[in-house]
Amino acid sequence: MKQIALYGKGGIGKSTTSANLSAALSARGLSILQIGCDPKRDSTRMLMQGKFIPTVMDLVRTRGEAALSLSDIVFTGYNGIRCVEAGGPEPGVGCAGRGIIATFHLLEKFGALDGDVIVYDVLGDVVCGGFAMPMREGYAQEIYLVTSGELMSLYAANNICKAIQRLSSRVKSKCRLGGVICNARGQPREEELVAEFSRRVNSAMVQYIPRAHVVQQAEVNQQTVIEYSPESAQAEVYRSLAGRVMGNTRLSVPTPIETDELESLAREFI
Amino acid sequence: MNLNPLPVNSSRLGGCTLTGALSVTTRIRDAATIVHGPKGCSHHNFSLLHATWLDNDEVLLPDLVSTGLSEQDIVFGGEDALRKALDKATGRNVKAVFVLSTCIVETIGDDVEAVCEQEYGIPVIHIPTAGFLGGTFQDGVNNALITLAGTAKPCSRAPGVNIIGEMNLEYEVEENYTEIARLLGCLDLPVSLRFVHDIPFDRMSRLGSGQINILRNPALAPVGKYLEQRFGTPFIPSFPHGLSDTIAFLESVACCCGIDGHESVERERSMQAEMIAAFGDLKGSRAAFDNTWPGQEGLAAAEELAGALGLSPGGGSDTRLPVSPAVGTTGMRRMLHRWRRAIHA
Numbered sequence: 001m002k003q004i005a006l007y008g009k010g011g012i013g014k015s016t017t018s019a020n021l022s023a024a025l026s027a028r029g030l031s032i033l034q035i036g037c038d039p040k041r042d043s044t045r046m047l048m049q050g051k052f053i054p055t056v057m058d059l060v061r062t063r064g065e066a067a068l069s070l071s072d073i074v075f076t077g078y079n080g081i082r083c084v085e086a087g088g089p090e091p092g093v094g095c096a097g098r099g100i101i102a103t104f105h106l107l108e109k110f111g112a113l114d115g116d117v118i119v120y121d122v123l124g125d126v127v128c129g130g131f132a133m134p135m136r137e138g139y140a141q142e143i144y145l146v147t148s149g150e151l152m153s154l155y156a157a158n159n160i161c162k163a164i165q166r167l168s169s170r171v172k173s174k175c176r177l178g179g180v181i182c183n184a185r186g187q188p189r190e191e192e193l194v195a196e197f198s199r200r201v202n203s204a205m206v207q208y209i210p211r212a213h214v215v216q217q218a219e220v221n222q223q224t225v226i227e228y229s230p231e232s233a234q235a236e237v238y239r240s241l242a243g244r245v246m247g248n249t250r251l252s253v254p255t256p257i258e259t260d261e262l263e264s265l266a267r268e269f270i
Numbered sequence: 271m272n273l274n275p276l277p278v279n280s281s282r283l284g285g286c287t288l289t290g291a292l293s294v295t296t297r298i299r300d301a302a303t304i305v306h307g308p309k310g311c312s313h314h315n316f317s318l319l320h321a322t323w324l325d326n327d328e329v330l331l332p333d334l335v336s337t338g339l340s341e342q343d344i345v346f347g348g349e350d351a352l353r354k355a356l357d358k359a360t361g362r363n364v365k366a367v368f369v370l371s372t373c374i375v376e377t378i379g380d381d382v383e384a385v386c387e388q389e390y391g392i393p394v395i396h397i398p399t400a401g402f403l404g405g406t407f408q409d410g411v412n413n414a415l416i417t418l419a420g421t422a423k424p425c426s427r428a429p430g431v432n433i434i435g436e437m438n439l440e441y442e443v444e445e446n447y448t449e450i451a452r453l454l455g456c457l458d459l460p461v462s463l464r465f466v467h468d469i470p471f472d473r474m475s476r477l478g479s480g481q482i483n484i485l486r487n488p489a490l491a492p493v494g495k496y497l498e499q500r501f502g503t504p505f506i507p508s509f510p511h512g513l514s515d516t517i518a519f520l521e522s523v524a525c526c527c528g529i530d531g532h533e534s535v536e537r538e539r540s541m542q543a544e545m546i547a548a549f550g551d552l553k554g555s556r557a558a559f560d561n562t563w564p565g566q567e568g569l570a571a572a573e574e575l576a577g578a579l580g581l582s583p584g585g586g587s588d589t590r591l592p593v594s595p596a597v598g599t600t601g602m603r604r605m606l607h608r609w610r611r612a613i614h615a
Contacts, residue, residue: 061342093347095378102341 001117004245005134006180009156010124013183016215016224017146017241018121019046024235024242026079027063029117032073034081035107037089037134038123040094047077050222055087056103070110078227082115096123097130113139116263117246125156126163135167135175142178142251144206147197149150149182149190151266153199153265159253159264161201164240168253176251179206181241193269201264206248207241210234288370289315290400290410293438294418295368295397296332297466298474300582304335306352306382307372312336322439335359339374353388362392368414368614369396376400393421393471408489411435415493418466422477424501430462432480433521434497434505435490438467442596442604449598450484450509453516456534457524482506482526489559510598512571513578515541516598542599546578549606553580555613560590568595575602581609589613 004015006021015036022034036043041055053075059068075083084107086202088099107113134140143164147157157180167175182194182205191208198205218228225234257265282586288305292315295303305312313333319332335358336342337351338446352369359367366392368478371382376398385556386396397417399410415435431454435450436443463476465483478501485506494505520538524531559572572593578581581591592608594601 057345061346089346093349093379094345095347096345098341098378099345102345168309 001116001118002142002246003112003113003120003140004142004144005120005122005140006144006146006181006184007122007126007151007160012124012146012148012153012156013209014121014146015043015208016046016219017183017209017238018043018119019177019247020224020226020235020238021241022047022081022117022119023078023224024238025117025119025246026081027226027239028242030117032081032117032119033113033115034083034119035103035134036083036085037100037103037131038086039091039099040123040138041087043121044075044083044085046219046222046224047081047083048075049077052053053083053085055085055107056106057089057099058086059104059245060106065106068106070112073106073110074112078224084112086226094128097128098135098205100130100133104139126160131214132163134168135158135164137170137172137174141174142176142245142248144178144245145180146191147180147191147194148185149187149266149269150185151263154194154262154266155259157197158201158256158259161256164254165256167179177201177203177254178245178248178251179204181206182208184209184211193266196269197262197265200255200257200261202252204250206244207237209237209241285407285410286401286408287403287405287407287413288372288401289318290407290412291368291370291397291399291414291415292319292332292410293407294411294414294435294466295370296334297438297468298366299468299470300364301366301368301471302333302335302362303368303411304337304352304355304359304366304371305370305372306337306348306355306375307339308374309336311337311372314443318439325441326443333364344374344378348375348376349382352380352382352385356385356388356390356394358368358395360392365394365525366393366395370399373400373402376403395421400610405504409503412490412493415465415490418474419477419493419497419500422474425475426461427481428469428476428479430460431527432463432465432477432483432497432503433461433467433486434465434483435486435493436464436467437486442594442601443467445487445604446509446597446601448576449600452600453510453520453538453598454523456520456538457527457529457531459523459527459529461501477501482510482523490594497612508567511595511597513599513600513602514572514574515567515571516542516602519598538599542602543579545599545603545606549579550612552606552613554582555589556582556587557589557591557609557613559589559593565595568593571596571602572605575605580605589615 022032026032042120056073077083086103112130126132145157147153182200183188195205212234214232214234323330339348343351348434385392462480483503483505510516596605
């Protein structure tokens with residue numbers, strides 16, 4: 001079983017990328033579990049015909065943990081992909097990080113973490129220990145950073161490298177950086193910049209995803225690009241990503257760079 | 271933070287802020303205390319308070335209520351659980367409710383103050399007590415006393431003295447109080463208020479009327495200063511430890527209250543001399559101090575007492591004399607009885 005996690009700045013397209021990646025992987029005949037690890041709970045929506053599925057934390061809150069079973073928290077969507085949303089508190093109260101940890105414990109208890117590939121789609125940044133949970137022992141061993149060529153997005157990706165570096169120094173940790181996915185916003189020389197950034201942090205760009213209108217079209221139709229327009233060039237890009245992720249053998253301990261270096265790097269490509 | 275495990279270090283300078291504040295709020299007879307956190311935080315303290323009071327011959331149950339937070343409350347926020355506990359506690363026959371916070375609710379950012387500010391019909395008083403923020407047991411005591419003092423209004427002076435910050439969890443809390451009351455009685459000064467030991471909530475309104483405040487120990491200085499600022503009441507920084515310290519205590523209380531204390535001081539001196547004479551059988555005995563517990567002031571008092579008695583403390587002897595930070599002349603007498611038992615054992 002392969003377990004991967006996608007991290008990156010908020011709004012950069014992690015959920016869109018995750019859902020399309022899961023859809024492309026499932027098309028290869030693989031059994032996929034996608035887990036949304038963000039209180040915003042919209043990771044799996046495009047796999048569920050636009051439906052917000054009940055989150056694990058909401059179910060625990062309303063029904064109590066004892067009353068729950070596996071079938072209450074796992075929902076089957078497009079092409080048999082199993083979907084879970086961790087959920088969490090309302091904005092501004094409680095502890096979302098602990099919500100992620102509690103969800104993972106419950107998934108473990110139910111033996112839900114199985115299949116050929118588990119895709120963890122995690123909130124914008126590793127803000128506390130709870131959001132590092134998917135990187136911890138027994139969970140995702142390959143982390144993919146989703147970033148555009150914008151400085152702030154690279155900055156967030158670089159910060160996540162710090163978390164991976166820290167975690168990978170632990171004795172039993174198998175968490176490594178699998179690569180960087182460039183979800184382009186369409187600025188000049190963006191692909192070159194993200195490729196160079198990836199090299200500097202001791203990794204590689206595994207896929208360049210160009211900006212394409214079909215992504216928005218699929219979204220308003222509450223589908224992934226793979227489902228909405230399987231013949232499109234964009235769908236092919238996601239299938240290519242799926243192939244590269246499955247064949248990826250280049251796993252590394254990242255070497256995050258200093259902010260100064262990051263800024264001068266961004267200047268070189270502007 | 272104090273990580274030194276020696277008992278003398280672990281007694282009050284370490285410890286939990288929550289426990290310190292509870293040692294104060296639970297000694298208000300008609301008030302309830304809510305511990306906002308997991309139930310273990312309450313249980314542990316309930317046991318400690320109950321067991322300590324039993325050792326002091328007081329069969330009492332501390333009025334503690336836990337909000338009993340579970341993992342769900344931590345994830346979604348614990349404010350609802352606090353509101354429920356407050357509705358319940360304020361509906362009982364109590365004059366006030368204290369709300370003490372724990373580490374976890376400070377970590378997740380519950381707005382305890384805002385919940386406490388809602389209207390419940392009786393005073394609801396929040397005392398922040400999350401231990402992990404670096405506070406000690408003593409900080410918990412001080413915060414609780416200062417918060418409580420903030421609820422008392424300034425009022426006109428009346429004859430009498432306030433006792434501030436008694437160590438409610440020490441074994442000799444009553445003996446030490448009785449000794450201070452005796453010493454004050456020598457100067458014809460009544461005790462106005464024990465702030466806080468076994469008092470009804472409404473009596474705290476007397477706090478501002480005291481002529482002077484007598485602090486239990488110097489670590490309460492922030493409380494003494496706060497009271498001085500709020501009510502203009504001067505304070506004596508500590509209960510006295512040892513013979514000469516007791517004399518000095520009488521002199522400074524007399525001076526502070528504008529009383530001529532010479533006669534009382536002389537009577538106390540002769541009482542001390544009679545006491546030393548009564549233990550004349552210990553003169554010349556060889557013994558060493560067992561100073562596991564007492565701290566500086568206890569040891570200084572014991573050395574002075576041994577000198578007055580003609581004991582020769584030092585090495586080479588298997589006899590260990592117990593040393594405790596006993597208060598006043600009668601505290602020295604209790605210590606002498608223990609010494610006699612140790613020497614004649």
